[in-house]
Every structure is written in C-alpha cells, then in structure tokens.
Amino acid sequence: xxxxxxxxxxxxxxxxxxxxxxxxxxxxxxxxxxxxxxxxxxxxxxxxxxxxxxxxxxxxxxxxxxxxxxxxxxxxxxxxxxxxxxxxxxxxxxxxxxxxxxxxxxxxxxxxxxxxxxxxxxxxxxxxxxxxxxxxxxxxxxxxxxxxxxxxxxxxxxxxxxxxxxxxxxxxxxxxxxxxx
Numbered sequence: 001x002x003x004x005x006x007x008x009x010x011x012x013x014x015x016x017x018x019x020x021x022x023x024x025x026x027x028x029x030x031x032x033x034x035x036x037x038x039x040x041x042x043x044x045x046x047x048x049x050x051x052x053x054x055x056x057x058x059x060x061x062x063x064x065x066x067x068x069x070x071x072x073x074x075x076x077x078x079x080x081x082x083x084x085x086x087x088x089x090x091x092x093x094x095x096x097x098x099x100x101x102x103x104x105x106x107x108x109x110x111x112x113x114x115x116x117x118x119x120x121x122x123x124x125x126x127x128x129x130x131x132x133x134x135x136x137x138x139x140x141x142x143x144x145x146x147x148x149x150x151x152x153x154x155x156x157x158x159x160x161x162x163x164x165x166x167x168x169x170x171x172x173x174x175x176x177x178x179x180x181x
Contacts, residue, residue: 004129011037012049013037013039016060024036030118031125056088062092089121092113133145135168136167
C-alpha cells in the first residue's frame, strides 16, 4: 500500500455550482490537499489550467461557455499549453453507459457519478496516482488508454487493428506524491 501526500498535489476543480465546488474543496482539504483552484466554467478552467498546471483536474460535465467534455478535449491536445497528461476526473449526475463512453473518448481518466462520496472521490484520485493508465496516441485519439482490460483474447467488433498505438511516456504522480517510508 502506498501513502499519498495530498499536500504535494495541485487540484483544479471546475463546476458551475458553488455548493459542489465547496464540497469538493472541503473533501480535498480533508485528504490533505492544500492547493485547490476553482473555476465556475470551462473557459475559466482552461485559463487556470494553463496558468497553475494542476496535477489533477476534477470537472463537472454540464457547465456554461464550454462543458467538461470540451475542456477534456482541449487539455488533451498534445501541443496545448500545460500538461496534456494530467488526470481528468469527470463528475456528473448522468452516468448512462453512453455518457461514460463519450467521456472516455474525450480523454477523461476517471468517471464519478453524483452524488459523490468521500470514499468514491478518494478512490478515483488513488487510481490516477497509484495505477495510472498508459497514454496512447493514434490517428484520432490522444489520452489515457481507453481499455481497462488489456487481454489479447478479445475478438469483438471494437478490437484494435493490427497496428498498435504509440505509447507515450509521461511523468508519474506517484513519484511526486509518495510519502517517505
């Protein structure tokens, strides 16, 4: 088991609901985080993302100006300012399979349905820090590997072609956030 020092991580919380931002900030502070930046819309979040370069982005789906999906797509542009490898945790009250798939295809790392719990949020953060998925680059996608199961036995209609995607090395948050000892 790894000890994670949340004080070493920078978070960006983006939600148009001030009450939800306060809940998230309170939970992150209770985990030990000190650097928590907040945005109320996608445009402000992108500006703060390029300025503060957070380690983890937690964003709502439905927001004004542009939504969480558009924010994720802009963050995942390899040539964009900031860190295109930052884990993105998507929050939404809508958790239908179709929406999870859309979020995954936009480069979202983890998905968390509202109402959230401290345990659920902590687990998603732990997942992105301790067990990060490799980043891949294909003709149409750049982001965390969308496959959770990497079995080569799958022969269904959505199997990848014979050409494997480029696996892109990226810095580990675990190295940054691990507690000594």
